[in-house]
Amino acid sequence: xxxxxxxxxxxxxxxxxxxxxxxxxxxxEVFFIIGTSGVGKSVTIKHLIGLLRIDxxxxxxxxxxxxNLSEKHFYPIRKRIGMVFQHATLFDSMSLRENVALPxxxxxxxxxxxxxxxxxxxxxxxxMQDFIHSAPAALSDGMRKRAAIARTLAMEPQIVLFDxxxxxxxxxxxxxxDRLIRELSDELGVTSIxxxxxxxxxxxxxxxxxxxxQGKAYKSGTRQEFECCDDAIVRQFISGDSHGxxxxxxx
Amino acid sequence: xxxxxxxxxxxxxxxxxxxxxxxxxxxAGQVLRALLPPRMDAPELLRNMYRMGNRSLPxxxxxxxxxxxxxxxxxxxxxxxLNAAGLVGWGxxxxxxxxxxxxxxxxxxxxxxxSNNTAELATMTVTEQLDGLRALAIDPIPYLxxxxxxxxxVCLLCLTxxxxxxxxxxxxxxxxxxxDLEFSTLYYSLVDNxxxxxxxxxxxxxxxxxxxxxxxxxxxGISVRGGAVGVGKAVNAAVVAAAISIVMLxxxxxxVLP
Numbered sequence: 083x084x085x086x087x088x089x090x091x092x093x094x095x096x097x098x099x100x101x102x103x104x105x106x107x108x109x110x111e112v113f114f115i116i117g118t119s120g121v122g123k124s125v126t127i128k129h130l131i132g133l134l135r136i137d138x139x140x141x142x143x144x145x146x147x148x149x150n151l152s153e154k155h156f157y158p159i160r161k162r163i164g165m166v167f168q169h170a171t172l173f174d175s176m177s178l179r180e181n182v183a184l185p186x187x188x189x190x191x192x193x194x195x196x197x198x199x200x201x202x203x204x205x206x207x208x209x210m211q212d213f214i215h216s217a218p219a220a221l222s223d224g225m226r227k228r229a230a231i232a233r234t235l236a237m238e239p240q241i242v243l244f245d246x247x248x249x250x251x252x253x254x255x256x257x258x259x260d261r262l263i264r265e266l267s268d269e270l271g272v273t274s275i276x277x278x279x280x281x282x283x284x285x286x287x288x289x290x291x292x293x294x295x296q297g298k299a300y301k302s303g304t305r306q307e308f309e310c311c312d313d314a315i316v317r318q319f320i321s322g323d324s325h326g327x328x329x330x331x332x333x
Numbered sequence: 334x335x336x337x338x339x340x341x342x343x344x345x346x347x348x349x350x351x352x353x354x355x356x357x358x359x360x361a362g363q364v365l366r367a368l369l370p371p372r373m374d375a376p377e378l379l380r381n382m383y384r385m386g387n388r389s390l391p392x393x394x395x396x397x398x399x400x401x402x403x404x405x406x407x408x409x410x411x412x413x414x415l416n417a418a419g420l421v422g423w424g425x426x427x428x429x430x431x432x433x434x435x436x437x438x439x440x441x442x443x444x445x446x447x448s449n450n451t452a453e454l455a456t457m458t459v460t461e462q463l464d465g466l467r468a469l470a471i472d473p474i475p476y477l478x479x480x481x482x483x484x485x486x487v488c489l490l491c492l493t494x495x496x497x498x499x500x501x502x503x504x505x506x507x508x509x510x511x512x513d514l515e516f517s518t519l520y521y522s523l524v525d526n527x528x529x530x531x532x533x534x535x536x537x538x539x540x541x542x543x544x545x546x547x548x549x550x551x552x553x554g555i556s557v558r559g560g561a562v563g564v565g566k567a568v569n570a571a572v573v574a575a576a577i578s579i580v581m582l583x584x585x586x587x588x589v590l591p
Contacts, residue, residue: 133464160470171465173457175380185469188476194376237469 083142084109084241084273085130087299090139092125099125101297103139107241107290112267112274114284117294118319118330123277124168126294127243130275131163132156161189164239168246170226172218178205178229179214185236204232208262224255231262242266244276248283256280260287281320285309293319296329353574357552360474364482364548367475378480385446385481386488390495396441397434397496401503404428409512418514422522425504430527430535434497436583439542442489443575447550450481451571454554455564463555473555482547489543490536497535534590541586542579549574 083106092100099122107113115123128134129141132153141149148159172181182201186192192200205214208228218226227247234242244263248256264287266272278284284291285305292302293316301308301316311317318326367373404425412421454477457463466473501523508514553571557563 128464131468133467157470157472160468165465165468167461167465167468169461171461171468173462173465175453185471188374188469188471233469 083107084144085275086140086142087126087129088140088142090126090129090141091137091297092122092129092134093137099297100136103294103298105292105299105302107273107275110267110271110273111289112263112276112287114288114291115275115277115294116279116284116291116319117300118328119279120330121294122297123294124245127165127245127275127277130241130243131160131165161237162239163241163243164234164237165243166227166230166234166245166247168249170218170223170230172226172230172233174217174219177215177217178210178221178232181218181229182233182236185233189237201232201236204235205229207235208232209258222255224251224259227251227259228262231259235266239272241273241275244274244278246277246279248278248280253282256283257286259283263287281322353552353570356556357548360478360552360555361548363474364479367472367479368483371479372475373479373483374476377476378484381480381484382488385450385484386491389442389445389488389492392445393438393441393492393496394499396437397499398503398506400433400437401425401429401500401505402507404433404500405504405508406511409508412512418512418518419522420526421508421512421514422505422519423526425508425519426501426523426527427531429497429500429504430531431538432535432583432587434500435493435535435538435542436579438493438496439489439539439546439579440576442485442492442543443546443550443572443579446485446488447546447575448568448572450485450547450550451554451568452564454551455557455567458555458557459560459563478551478555481551482544485547485550486540486543489546490540493535493539497532530591534586537590538583538586541582545578545582546575549578 085107087103087105090100090103091098103122103126115126117123125134129136129149130143132151136149139149140147143159143163148156151159172178173184176184179198179201182204183194183197186197186200187194202211202214205211208231210225210228210232213221213225213229218229221229247259247263251259260283263274263276267274276283276288288305290302290304291308292299293308294300295315301311301313303311308316308320314326315328318328405421408421408424412418463473463477466476505516505519508519509516550571553567553574557567
């Protein structure tokens with residue numbers, strides 16, 4: 083396995099979010115983490131790049147333990163594991179091409195003009211070539227997310243973490259994002275870990291899926307295994323039925 | 334009962350003040366570490382210097398011009414009573430260079446640039462843009478904070494030097510118009526009596542005030558908690574903390590500097 087979570091525990095104050103979560107992600111997989119809102123999906127992936135620290139357990143990346151690294155030692159890991167946030171997190175003070183050029187300038191030693199040229203190519207890859215001079219605030223959510231993917235690709239990461247990439251998007255833009263994620267894996271060999279509730283995405287592009295419930299990986303398997311699963315809790319999540327054994331935080 | 338509450342409130346206030354002071358000290362340490370040797374983003378530094386320095390110039394110039402006028406009007410009564418017109422230029426210059434210029438310009442700068450800086454960083458923090466930077470393997474301290482600290486320190490120093498000159502010009506203008514003094518009287522009163530240390534005294538104060546405004550505004554910006562309400566509270570706290578630090582540092586520097 084490229085990434086392994088071993089018996090992860092995480093609490094915010096008295097609220098226990100993860101209670102012994104264990105799962106693994108293989109190379110070049112499109113791996114989906116699913117579950118109800120507030121169950122700790124985004125929290126789980128933020129641990130991988132040190133934006134949050136686990137309370138107990140171990141995280142291994144490429145055979146090395148990384149959960150105990152200092153902030154300084156996490157920076158090399160972050161060059162290998164990119165993240166596309168739910169709200170894109172593009173920098174408002176820069177145009178799209180400047181946003182994408184930033185990691186190129188900082189990490190690949192490119193001169194500003196060279197970085198901007200490469201940024202234009204990356205934006206073209208996500209079909210944003212007509213908006214390279216636009217400010218992020220002037221664009222729709224879907225456009226911002228595509229630009230954020232281009233910015234993450236600028237790092238040439240081995241793994242990309244997607245936090246709810248299709249949430250809030252219309253179906254057409256959502257499927258475009260799905261296609262991009264699949265292409266990253268098939269064409270560039272990138273491993274993708276996707277946090278999502280979007281069942282269409284899950285059942286169209288996932289290689290494997292892990293369903294988080296009550297702080298643990300309740301079920302992990304391929305999408306075919308999930309489609310055929312007869313577990314009542316998993317079935318209720320997939321069918322979206324409001325009645326059933328599935329307990330959701332706040333209800 | 335009232336005594337308990339008062340003691341409790343005082344304890345909470347003290348703990349809060351020490352926690353914030355501790356946080357600012359840690360941030361100052363991180364900034365210093367990033368400056369030795371200097372590691373900062375040049376485009377980010379230039380962008381900040383432009384918007385913090387250039388764009389503050391009109392408001393600083395306007396304020397400084399009238400501050401010079403106020404100095405002369407206040408001195409005017411005394412000058413007439415004592416028949417001491419020969420001291421007006423020196424008096425105005427001395428007060429402007431050493432005290433009024435650095436302090437008033439710093440307070441203006443804090444209101445315009447410091448509050449804006451806190452609001453921008455706080456918004457970036459609550460919208461996860463700072464986490465976005467860290468996820469791109471870019472340390473926010475050398476990339477975001479250090480250029481702002483350098484820009485604010487340099488810009489406030491330059492604006493104070495320029496503002497002082499404009500204040501002197503404003504003082505001379507109002508002295509000629511309101512007190513019927515000749516320009517040459519003011520000029521020679523200033524250049525014959527003012528000491529270069531008076532200028533250095535004010536310049537040192539300006540640089541220290543600039544660094545102080547930068548540290549407080551950056552600290553409250555990146556340590557914000559909560560959403561829009563948190564941003565509002567952070568801006569408020571930064572402006573108050575900057576004003577207090579300017580006055581306290583002014584007291585200390587006035588006592589220590591020659």
